[in-house]
Amino acid sequence: MLLFRAPLERGIAWNCPVLLTRATLGGQTEVVHMTAARTQRSCATRARTSRAHLAEGTTFGGTVGRGATSRARLARAPPKEPPRRRHLWWNRWARPAAMARGVCLVFGAGAGIGAGIARRFARGGYTVCLVRRKDRDRLEALAAELRRLGVCAHAHLCDGTRESDVTDLIDTIESSIGPIEIAVYNVGANVGDRPIQALDARVFTRAWQLGALGAFLVGKAVSKHMAARGRGTLIFTSATAAVRGNQGQAAHSAAMMGRRGVAMSFAHELAASGVHVAHVVIDGMVDSPDTLGKFFPEQFQQMKALKGPQGGIVEPDKLSETYWHLHTQDRCVWTFELDVRPWTDTAWFHTGRAENAMGPRDGIAPPAARSSKL
16 A cells, blocks of 8 residues: 555646555556545646656655555555635524524514514524514514524514413423523513503503513523523513603503513522523613504604614614623623613613603604603
8 A cells, every 4th residue: 555646637636545456657567456545636736746756656655666655654644634614704603503502592583672682693603593472474584584694593483471382482492403592581561651540450461461471481491491501691671661660651660670570580599500690671762663663653763863873772783782792791790780771861760750762852742642761
């Protein structure tokens, strides 16, 4: 067995073990049998070098037919492996599910904050599971957008207030898609401006279910798997209503304050298991068609035109960087609660009266029915 280099085609050379049954070159003895292990790409210069060795009747182990290269020597010098193909730059995060960093679960994957979070964690290399209660078409559209970028994305419909449905979904994701490393409960609970006498028990209960009960059920199902692994991040998106009541917002405040209480209890209990729990208060107007755009369409468009160009509206894609930061924090500096707002807004705790994101100070007359910041 000889280490032999011979040209195959123009610009191509073999660098592989060659078995010669009778081999002396130069016309003295013909080559009877030759076997090769693999080919390796080479440049034209290396091919010409190989032809020169053939003409001289030599190999890298000595002269052919003189026994200079032994089987033992060849065993100590195995054939060189071909160079590995490097991934394209976008493949750093557009990896298949089996190679991804885990699953990012977004419960409440609407067109605003939920979509922004999904895009950010997809860029970070996570398989994304998108969940909302209804409107499968819009959910599938978001999943398709992520897949076009080479990201593994899955769309699921699930009501977070139904315990059996939530448990089945989480268990299915864990068993068939991958471990949930980051879960965000982003379900809104704003039912619009409803004065006390116009607020019935059905609406109040539904707001509480979406705000507090769903947060508990999703957090419970996800944290079971996270605690067993000793790692994970659970983030609850919240609102100013979680820390301050406002007129016409009794249902929303009860729902968000309940969510904050759930988050506090989870953080206290799960920290020792390696699970990071965070509560994010959004103290400002969000560019979200599913919330403000739905309840106050005219005012929403006015505010976007007035404050958007100067950075006066919370942009979901930029907000998602805050969620990424929370997830990647070292455990020695875990944050539980933070609040974010545009630089043009006054913080909720510095507001002298119950103003809202569309109050008089913004230069636009408020709607007839006032609303708290979302």
